[in-house]
Amino acid sequence: MPAAKRLLWVDDEIDLLRPHLLFMQGRGYHVDAASNGDDALDLVRVSPYDLILLDEQMPGRTGMEVLDEIRRIDQRVPVVMVTKSEEDRTMTEAIGRRVADYLVKPTSPRQVLSVVTRLLEGDQLQQQVIARDFTGRFREINAQLGLIRDWREWCDAYSELVNWELRLRESGETGLLASLETLLDDFRREFCRWVCEDYGRWTRGSHDRPPLSPDVVPEYLAPLIGPDRTVLFVVIDCLRLDQWRALVPLLEPLAQVEEALYCSILPTATPFSRNAIFSGMYPDGVAERLPGWWGREGEGSLNANEAELFREHVDRLVGPKVPVHYEKVFDAADGEQMLRRLPAYLSQPGVTALVFNFVDLLTHGRSESAVLLEVARDKEALRALTRQWFERSEALSAIREAMRQGVPVLVTTDHGSIHCHRPATVFAKRDTTSNLRYKFGDDLRAEDRMAAFSTNDENVLRFPPGRAATNYLIALEDVFFVYPTKLRQYQARYRGSFLHGGISPEEMILPVALLTPR
Numbered sequence: 001m002p003a004a005k006r007l008l009w010v011d012d013e014i015d016l017l018r019p020h021l022l023f024m025q026g027r028g029y030h031v032d033a034a035s036n037g038d039d040a041l042d043l044v045r046v047s048p049y050d051l052i053l054l055d056e057q058m059p060g061r062t063g064m065e066v067l068d069e070i071r072r073i074d075q076r077v078p079v080v081m082v083t084k085s086e087e088d089r090t091m092t093e094a095i096g097r098r099v100a101d102y103l104v105k106p107t108s109p110r111q112v113l114s115v116v117t118r119l120l121e122g123d124q125l126q127q128q129v130i131a132r133d134f135t136g137r138f139r140e141i142n143a144q145l146g147l148i149r150d151w152r153e154w155c156d157a158y159s160e161l162v163n164w165e166l167r168l169r170e171s172g173e174t175g176l177l178a179s180l181e182t183l184l185d186d187f188r189r190e191f192c193r194w195v196c197e198d199y200g201r202w203t204r205g206s207h208d209r210p211p212l213s214p215d216v217v218p219e220y221l222a223p224l225i226g227p228d229r230t231v232l233f234v235v236i237d238c239l240r241l242d243q244w245r246a247l248v249p250l251l252e253p254l255a256q257v258e259e260a261l262y263c264s265i266l267p268t269a270t271p272f273s274r275n276a277i278f279s280g281m282y283p284d285g286v287a288e289r290l291p292g293w294w295g296r297e298g299e300g301s302l303n304a305n306e307a308e309l310f311r312e313h314v315d316r317l318v319g320p321k322v323p324v325h326y327e328k329v330f331d332a333a334d335g336e337q338m339l340r341r342l343p344a345y346l347s348q349p350g351v352t353a354l355v356f357n358f359v360d361l362l363t364h365g366r367s368e369s370a371v372l373l374e375v376a377r378d379k380e381a382l383r384a385l386t387r388q389w390f391e392r393s394e395a396l397s398a399i400r401e402a403m404r405q406g407v408p409v410l411v412t413t414d415h416g417s418i419h420c421h422r423p424a425t426v427f428a429k430r431d432t433t434s435n436l437r438y439k440f441g442d443d444l445r446a447e448d449r450m451a452a453f454s455t456n457d458e459n460v461l462r463f464p465p466g467r468a469a470t471n472y473l474i475a476l477e478d479v480f481f482v483y484p485t486k487l488r489q490y491q492a493r494y495r496g497s498f499l500h501g502g503i504s505p506e507e508m509i510l511p512v513a514l515l516t517p518r
Contacts, residue, residue, distance in 0.1 A: 004028055004029055004030040005028075005029050005030065005050040005051070005120050006029075006030045006032070006047070006048075006049045006050050006051075007024060007029050007030065007031045007032070007049065007050065007051050007052070007053065007116065008031075008032050008033075008034065008040060008043060008044065008049045008051075008052045008053070009021060009031060009032070009033050009034070009052075009053045010033075010034045010035075010036075010037065010040040010052065010053065010054045010055055010058075010063075010066065011033075011035065011053075011055040011058070011082065012035050012036060012055060012058040012059055013035075013055075014033045014034070014035045015035075017033075019109065020107070020109050020112055021033060023109035023112075023113070024109070024112065024113065024116070027113060029116070032049075036058060036059070036060055036061070037058060037060060037061030037062075037063075037065065037066035037069075038060065038061065040052075040054075040066060040070075041066065041069055041070070041073070044070055044073050044074065044077075045073060048074060048077065049074075049077055050077070050078075050120055051077065051078045051079075051080065051100075051116060051119060051120055052070065052077055052078070052079045052080070053079075053080050053082055053103075053112070053116075054066060054067060054070075054079050054080065054081055054082065055082050055083070056081050056082065056083030056084075057083060057084060063081060063083070067079055067081070067099070071098070078100035078101075078119045078120075079098075079099050079100055080099065080100055080101045080102070080103060080115055080116075080119070081099045081101075081102050081103070082103045082104075082105060082107065083102075083103075083104060083105065084104070084105045100119050101115050101118075101119065103115060123171070123172070126171055127171040127172055127173050130167055130168065130171045130173055131171075131173050131175075131176060134164055134167075134168065134173075134176055134180075135176070137160075137164070138179060138180075138183060141157065141160070141161070141183060141187075142183060142186070144157070145157075145186055145187060145190050146190065148190070148194075150208075151208075151209060151210040151263070152210075154191060154194065154210075154505075154509070155210065155261040155263075155509055157187065158187065158191070158241070158505045158509045159241070159261060159509075161180070161183065161184055161187060162241050162242045162245060163245070164180055165177070165180055165184075165242060165379075166242065166245055166246070168180060169380060185477075187505065188477050188478075188504055188505060188506075189477060191504070191505050192453075192476040192477055192503050192504065195453075195503050195508070196453045196476075196503070199266060199453075199460065200455075200457075200459075200460040203265075203282065203459070203460060203461070203462045204459075210261075210262060210263040211260075211262040211263065212262065212263055212264070212265050212276070213262070213263075213264055213265045213272075213273045213274075213276035213277050213414065214265070214276045214277070214279070214280045214281055214282060215262065215280075216262060216277045216412055216512060217277060217278070217280055217310075217313055217314070217317065218280060218317060220260065220410055220412070220512050220514070221233055221351070221410050222314075222317045222318060224351075224408055224410065224514075225314065225317070225318050225322055225351050226318065226322070226349070227321055227322065227349060228349050229349055230346055230347075230348065230349050230350060230351075230405075230407045231351050231352075231407065231408055231409070231410065232346065232351075232352050232354070232398065232399070232402045232407055232408070232409040232410070233351060233352065233353040233354070233409075233410050234353075234354050234356070234395060234398065234399065234409060234410070234411045234412075235274065235277065235353065235354070235355045235356070235411075235412055235413060235414060236356045236358075236359055236395060236411070236412075236413050237270060237274065237355065237356065237357050237359060237360035237413065237414055237415075238270075238359045238360035238363050238413065238414070238415060238416065238417055238500060239359050239386070239413035239416065239510075239511075240382075240416035240417060240506050241261075241416065241506075241509055241510060241511055242379065242383060242506075243359070243382065243383050243386045243416075244413070244511040244513070245511075246383040246384075246386065246387050247386070247387060247390050248513075250387070250390060250391060250396065251396075251399065251515060253518075254399065254400060254403045254515070254517075254518065255399070255403055255409070255515035255516055255517060255518055256515070256516045256517075256518060257513055257514075257515055258513060258514045258516075259511055259512075259513045260511070260512050260513070261509055261510065261511060261512070262412075262510055262512055263508045263509060263510070264414065264415045264416075264507060264508045264510055265282065265462075266438075266453075266461055266474055266503065267435070267437070267438040267461075267474055267501040267502070268415040268416070268437075268500050268501055268502060268503070268507035268508055269415060269435065269437075269438065269500055269501040270302075270303060270360065270414055270415070271302035271303060273414040273415045274303060274306065274355075274414035274415075275302070275303060275305075275306065275309065277412070277414055278306045278309045278310040278313060278353070279306075279309035279310070279312075279313055280313045280316070280317075281309075282461075282462030283461070283462055283463050283464060284458075284462045284463055284464045284465075285462075286309070287463075287464035288464070289309070289312075290305055290309075293305070294463075294464050306326065306328070306355070307326035307353075310324060310326055310353055311324045311326070314351060322349070322350055322351060323348070323349065323350030323351075324350060324351055324352075324353070325345050325350065325351070325352040325353065326352075326353045326355075327341075327352075327353070327354050327355070328354075328355040328357065329354060329355065329356050329357065329358075329394055329395075330357050330361075332394070334394075335393070335394030335397075336394070338354065338394060338398070339394055339397055339398065339401070342398055342401055343401060343405070346401060346402055346405045346407050347405065354395070354398055356393070356394070356395045358389055358393065359386055359389070362376065362382075362385060362386070362389070363382075363417050363498045363499075363500070376498075378419065379419060382498060399411075399515065402515075402517075403515070403517045403518070406517050407517075408514060408515065408516050408517075409514075409515040410512065410513070410514055410515075411511075411512070411513045411515060412510065412511065412512040412513070413510050413511065414510075415500050415501075415507050415508075415510070416500065416506045416507045416508070416509075416510060417498040417499060417500040417506065417507060418477075418478055418498065418499060418500065418502065418504045418506040418507055419478060419496065419497075419498055419506075420436075420437075420478045420479065420480040420494065420495070420496070420497055420498070420499045421478050421495060421496060422451070422477070422478055422479045422480070423479070423480055423481075423482040423490060423491050423494075423495065424446055424447065424448050424451035424452065424475065424479045424480070424481055424482065425446070425447040425448070425481075425482055425483070425484050426439060426444065426445065426446050426447070426452075426473060426481045426482070426483065427443070427444070427445055427446075427447070427483075427484065428441045428442075428443065428444045428445075428483070429441055429442050429443055429444075432444055435501050436475075436480040436481055436490075436494060436497075436499050436501070437474070437475045437479075437480060437481070437499050437500060437501030437502035438472070438473065438474045438475065438501040438502060439472075439473045439481060440466075440470060440471070440472050440473075441470065441471060442470060442471065443471070444471035444472075444473055445471070445473075446473055446481070450476075451475065451476060451479045452473045452474060452475055452476055452479065452481075453473070453474040453476060453503055454471065454472070454473050454474075455471075455472050456470065456471050456472070458470070458472070460472075474501070474502055474503055475501070475502035475503070476502065476503050476504070477502075477503075477504055478504070479502070480494050480495075480497070480499055482494075
């Protein structure tokens with residue numbers, strides 16, 4: 001049986017508080033009492049306490065003076081200040097000195113019990129409630145998996161699973177994470193089956209489809225643009241939904257956050273998905289607008305025309321009179337230069353688009369760096385690194401500047417990433433593309449047909465017309481492609497990497513959020 005929590009109650013009228021002390025003792029707490037600051041400090045020096053209730057107005061040492069001395073002895077013990085004063089100055093001074101809570105006399109035993117329970121047992125109680133709620137929802141979600149048909153239901157279900165992971169980790173209820181991962185595996189499998197069956201219908205213009213990459217600007221950004229309006233458009237490359245949700249608490253003090261979900265086009269890779277956002281077109285449309293674009297090598301060159309495509313897209317949607325600015329931030333130097341120009345952009349009507357590549361660079365670099373691989377070991381670590389970057393990033397500074405000037409901000413990403421663990425052997429000729437989650441080439445096939453979405457019809461992916469023999473493979477779930485001649489090399493290098501370009505909810509179901517100044 002665990003030892004009783006130890007409380008110290010310090011009050012010059014402690015004799016009048018005997019009913020309170022007995023009430024707390026009856027609830028299982030060990031309560032010591034002191035009628036002045038000096039006696040209280042002697043007790044604190046001898047034995048640690050779990051919580052201290054401290055009268056603010058006492059003869060001799062005041063409560064504030066005692067609090068300062070307690071902090072020198074024990075930095076962590078929660079202190080609840082109890083006072084007769086309702087003045088704002090007293091309350092703000094107490095909060096500034098890091099009290100855990102504040103009670104105004106007269107207090108009832110129930111009030112005191114409520115505060116003490118919240119401070120000493122709140123985490124445990126929340127953990128118990130979260131565990132109970134998740135256990136109930138686990139059965140319901142599991143039963144509904146085979147019944148999901150509508151894209152909204154897929155997005156809502158994945159959104160809930162992401163929230164459960166974040167809640168379970170935050171509460172410390174890690175014992176249920178294995179059950180959640182099993183549920184996520186089943187969800188991912190069913191999601192991939194649904195996308196493989198329906199994706200060709202989406203690209204043919206079905207009305208019953210999710211918003212896709214080419215729809216982001218028309219549906220979410222265009223309503224904010226006008227001749228006399230200013231808006232900031234922020235695209236953070238390669239940001240998963242769970243990573244985004246980890247950033248929201250940093251934004252909520254600055255802005256009202258309204259979130260929607262959309263789906264990336266395939267492949268879920270920057271040359272396709274981000275070009276689709278800025279141009280409002282699928283790859284075949286971009287290739288028609290930019291002859292020679294499709295044959296370029298490397299992601300950088302394939303995304304070299306985003307500014308031009310974005311300006312033309314805005315012109316088509318709202319007319320040519322709206323000024324459009326576009327900047328891409330790769331490093332701190334780019335960010336500093338951008339922040340110097342941003343106030344001028346935001347002080348006049350127009351739309352400014354900012355692309356931040358850090359998260360994508362972090363995700364790619366993790367596969368190449370032993371240090372990054374160690375510090376970004378799993379999803380939780382990747383979220384933590386993303387949050388640490390964002391806290392000090394030019395992206396957050398840009399959003400702060402927009403909020404300061406009263407300018408709304410639309411934040412989104414082009415694709416996510418998935419923690420890949422399963423290699424799948426593919427057979428291909430030398431002309432095959434090198435990406436680990438999607439491949440194009442002649443006589444291209446996967447040894448395990450269940451590991452990839454395969455088509456030889458470029459119209460399904462809305463690719464520009466190619467050779468008749470060209471095949472397209474896109475990895476499903478947490479699969480990455482390996483060649484039989486380099487099987488062990490690829491397995492050793494890329495197993496456990498965060499990759500993108502394939503079909504999974506982590507890569508495809510993405511946030512688009514409107515931030516408005518508070």
